Amino acid sequence: MKKIIFLAVAVAILAAFFASANPDGLDHVAETLGFGGKAAASTAIMADYKVPFIPHACVSTALAGVTGVLLTFGIFWATIKLSGKTK
Amino acid sequence: MHIPNDFLDPKVSGSMMGAAAVVLAYALAKVRxxxxxxxxxxxxxxxxxxxxxxxxxxxxxxxxxxxxxxxxMGMAASLIFAAQMFNFPINNGTSGHLLGGVLASVLLGPFAGTLVIAAVLAIQSLFFGDGGIMALGANIINMAFFGAFIGYYIYYIIKKYLPEWASIGLAAWASVVLAAFACSLEIGYSGTIGFSAIIPSMFKVHAIIGIVEALITVTMIKVFRSMTAENGEETE
Known part of the structure; x- marks a missing residue:
């Protein structure tokens, strides 16, 4: 089980350094058709997959990504821990 | 394909929230x-x-x-979260990323797969501003309902005629195109842009992104299955 989490962490870190910075399919279409400007900047805590206080862009994204991986797993982990079990 | 708040009008985002709530409640009851x-x-x-x-x-x-x-489910969700960060370049200045709907539902079944994608989308919009919070309902309908749930049944039907890997690949491709179509309709109904402009543009881009989705989905299902196999079958 741990292997998958390690794999996810590795993919998130690699993505921070090597992922394409080009707009994705929808963003590209929005730009081409001229409504991309409608999207306001996000106010989320790690908006744009950046941890706010880290200046180095890739490191910041890597940290945000690892946080996201653990948060995502955490939802399911917490569900398991809060559930009663049959034994 | 994460829709930001401003691409949708309140009527569309509101009704999609309602639809998403129904889908999630049903999937949650099934999984529970x-x-x-x-x-x-x-x-x-x-x-x-x-x-x-x-x-x-x-x-x-x-x-x-x-x-x-x-x-x-937790492992699949965290892996899909990470994989969605990995934008791959496609033609003329565009990139795509995995949606993971068919990946999740082939590994876990349609209901659990739908919940997994919805959980990923919720985290992305709440903490990372990837997809608007008001648009979360629409994004769940597109990527969790059409991507994972309907994607699973596309796989299920194709599998009767073709080998498993081909069914997975085709369903993955179709799920991306279907999600892009749903996304186009929502943006069109919101009056953001005309249907005749957005539907073909979204199709063209996502028909290509879907090919990569198919390749990643087939590969990751193999990797995930071999890494989580039980009873000493673990292949490292």
């Missing part, structure tokens, strides 16, 4: 029934106060298989 069992009254009485961890006096408790299923 699958991972838990009703504890017989006699067992509760015999165990006395020892069953302190039965939540709120609920009669349902997580089974051992159910616990494993939830761990698998």
């Amino acid at each position: 029934a699958a991972v838990t069992a009703i504890v017989p009254q006699e067992a509760l009485a015999a165990a006395g106060k020892g069953v302190g961890n039965l939540l709120n006096g609920s009669r349902r408790a997580l089974t051992r298989l159910g616990e494993r299923k939830l761990y698998l």
Whole structure:
């Protein structure tokens, strides 16, 4: 089980350094058709997959990504821990 | 394909929220029934106060298989979250990323797969501003309902005629194109842009992104299955 989490962490870190910075399919279409400007900047805590206080862009994204991986797993982990079990 | 708030008008985002709530409630009920069992009254009485961890006096408790299923869901969700960060370049200044709907539902079944993608989308919009919070309903309908749930049944039907890997690949491609179509309709109905402009543009881009989705989905299903195999079959 741990292997998958390690794999996810590795993919998130690699993505921070090597992922394409080009707009994705929808963003590209929005730009081409001229409504991309409608999207306001996000106010989320790690908006744009950046941890706010880290200046180095890739490191910041890597940290945000690892946080996201653990948060995502955490939802399911917490569900398991809060559930009663049959034994 | 995460829609930001401003691309949708409140009527569309509101109705999509409602639709998403219905889908999630149904999927949640299905998964809950699958991972838990009703504890017989006699067992509760015999165990006395020892069953302190039965939540709120609920009669349902997580089974051992159910616990494993939830761990698998968590693993799939975190892997899909990470993979979605990995934008790959496609033609003329555009990139794409995995949606993971068919990936999740082939690994875990349609209901668990839908919940897994919805959980990823919720985290992305709440913490990372990827997809608007008001647009979360629409994004769940596109990527969790069409991507994972409907994607699963596309796979299920194709599998009757073709080998498994081909069915997975085709369903993955179709799920991306379908999600892009749903996304186009929502943006069109919001009056953001005309249907005749957005539908073909979204199709062209996502028909290509879908090919990569198919390749990643087939590969990751193999990797995930081999890494989580039980009973000493683990292949490292």
